Amino acid sequence: MKFYSSTQGSNWLNNTGWDTEVNECTWFGVECDSNGKISGICLPRNGLTGRGLVYLTYLPSLKHMDLSQNDLVTPLPPFHQMEFLEEVDLSHNMFTGYLHRWSSRRFPQLKYLNLSSNALQGSIPVEIGINMHSLESLDLSHNQFTFEFQESFYRDLHNLTTLRLSHNNLVGELPSYEGVYYPKLSELNVSHNRMRGELPKDLFHNNTAKTINLDISQNHFGFVFPYLAIQRLNVNASGNRFQRLDENVCSQAKWNDGDLQTFRCDGLMCPPETFNPVGRQVSIDSPCVECKYA
Numbered sequence: 001m002k003f004y005s006s007t008q009g010s011n012w013l014n015n016t017g018w019d020t021e022v023n024e025c026t027w028f029g030v031e032c033d034s035n036g037k038i039s040g041i042c043l044p045r046n047g048l049t050g051r052g053l054v055y056l057t058y059l060p061s062l063k064h065m066d067l068s069q070n071d072l073v074t075p076l077p078p079f080h081q082m083e084f085l086e087e088v089d090l091s092h093n094m095f096t097g098y099l100h101r102w103s104s105r106r107f108p109q110l111k112y113l114n115l116s117s118n119a120l121q122g123s124i125p126v127e128i129g130i131n132m133h134s135l136e137s138l139d140l141s142h143n144q145f146t147f148e149f150q151e152s153f154y155r156d157l158h159n160l161t162t163l164r165l166s167h168n169n170l171v172g173e174l175p176s177y178e179g180v181y182y183p184k185l186s187e188l189n190v191s192h193n194r195m196r197g198e199l200p201k202d203l204f205h206n207n208t209a210k211t212i213n214l215d216i217s218q219n220h221f222g223f224v225f226p227y228l229a230i231q232r233l234n235v236n237a238s239g240n241r242f243q244r245l246d247e248n249v250c251s252q253a254k255w256n257d258g259d260l261q262t263f264r265c266d267g268l269m270c271p272p273e274t275f276n277p278v279g280r281q282v283s284i285d286s287p288c289v290e291c292k293y294a
Contacts, residue, residue, distance in 0.1 A: 006052035007072065013047045037061035044089070045069040053077060053090075060084070068092050068114070076102045076120070087112040091139065098122040106131045116164065117142040124165075126153045137162040141189065148172030155181050166191040166215065173197035174216075176205075183208055189215040191236065196220040204230055216240065217279065225249060225269070237269050238279020245269070256280070263287075 003009075004018045012018075017027035025032035031040030038059050048070035054077040056065065062082055066089040075097025079085070086109050095118040103125040110132050121144040128138070133156045145168040161184050170193035182188075186209035199221055204212055211232040222241030227248040233255045249255075250265040259267030259282060266281040270288035281287050 001055070003052045003055035006055060007048040007050045007070075011047055011049070012043075013045075031064065033061060035061075039084075040064035042066040043070070048072055053095075057082065063087070063109075065089070076115075078102055079105055079107075083108060085110050089114040090118070091116040093118055095120060099125050099128075103127045103131060107134075109134055111136045111159075113137070114139040115143070116140060119144060121145065123147050124153070126150055129153045129156045133157065133159075135160055136184075139164040141166040141168070143168055145169060146171065149175050157181065158183060160185055161209070162187045164189045166193070168193055170195055174200055174203060176200040176202050185209060186211060187213045189213075190219070191215045191217040193219055196222070198223050199226055201226040201228070203228055227252075230255075235268065236279065242269065243272065 001018070009015050009018055014028045024030055024038065025036060029041060029043040029046070030038060031042065033039040039061050040063060041056060042064060044066050048067060050072065051074040053067070053072055053074060056062065057077050057079045058081065060081045061084060063084050063086045065085070065087070068089045069092040072093040072095065074095065076095055076099065078101045083106065085107050088110065089112070091114045095115070097120065099120060099122065104127055111134055113132065113135060116139045124140060124145050124147040135157055136159050138160065139162070141164040147168065147170045149172055158181070160182050163185060164187070166189045170190060172195060174195065183206055185204065185207060196219070199216070207230070211234065212230055213234045215236045217236045218239035220241055223243060225237060225242045225245045227246040231254055233252070234257060235255065245265055245268065249268060250260060253261035256267050263281040265271070266288050269280050270276050273291050274288040275291050276286060276288045
């Protein structure tokens with residue numbers, strides 16, 4: 001199999017069965033369906049190197065692919081005739097290039113996509129929302145993407161519960177009425193980007209998740225941190241330009257695991273000209289303290 005030789009298979013940590021005459025369904029990391037067709041390739045942290053990913057793109061019955069935490073390189077190839085894919089994890093490799101050729105393919109059953117911690121760049125294609133409408137978890141964090149939220153990106157992702165876009169070069173503002181399009185979203189992480197503007201008051205409007213985790217830290221959001229009609233919210237808003245909090249925010253007893261009930265406004269963020277290593281008070285022994293200027 002060319003995939004084995006092109007990823008230095010003889011140097012894998014475990015290559016049991018590969019490059020032998022035994023049935024491929026017994027090879028280490030290979031799963032097969034009831035018809036004997038390869039349905040899964042799961043080789044995380046196994047010492048794979050090189051450009052062999054392209055040789056997996058012609059497995060029409062593949063549902064699960066986990067090649068995370070290896071040393072695979074090359075631009076992501078287009079995935080031909082892989083309409084049954086459900087889970088893809090290519091995180092923590094060295095993939096480069098753009099997503100456009102790949103995201104233009106239709107993956108109607110894809111629920112989990114993790115491309116984090118690579119060197120992917122360019123814009124995040126709006127086709128993701130159209131061609132991968134079954135997505136429940138999307139992780140594109142720790143890359144070099146540039147992106148500004150557009151309605152065409154998120155309007156069809158009704159099943160999304162986790163969206164991680166941190167540590168990129170995202171710009172622009174978070175859109176209003178996000179909960180209308182992401183009614184099940186329980187985690188949104190856009191931290192460590194260059195996003196700006198005011199946080200929409202109707203963020204997570206009509207959201208049905210029991211608890212929402214929101215990380216907008218290390219951006220350029222500013223002005224007033226709004227009251228969000230969410231009963232249970234864990235939020236990290238440190239490293240932004242907020243000048244004050246909406247008067248109803250500090251009374252949210254169940255936000256940040258109850259820290260707002262204990263520490264009031266300091267449980268969400270430290271006041272201007274005060275400091276805490278995590279951006280807010282999380283214990284009695286670690287209050288927000290006045291900044292000392294030289």
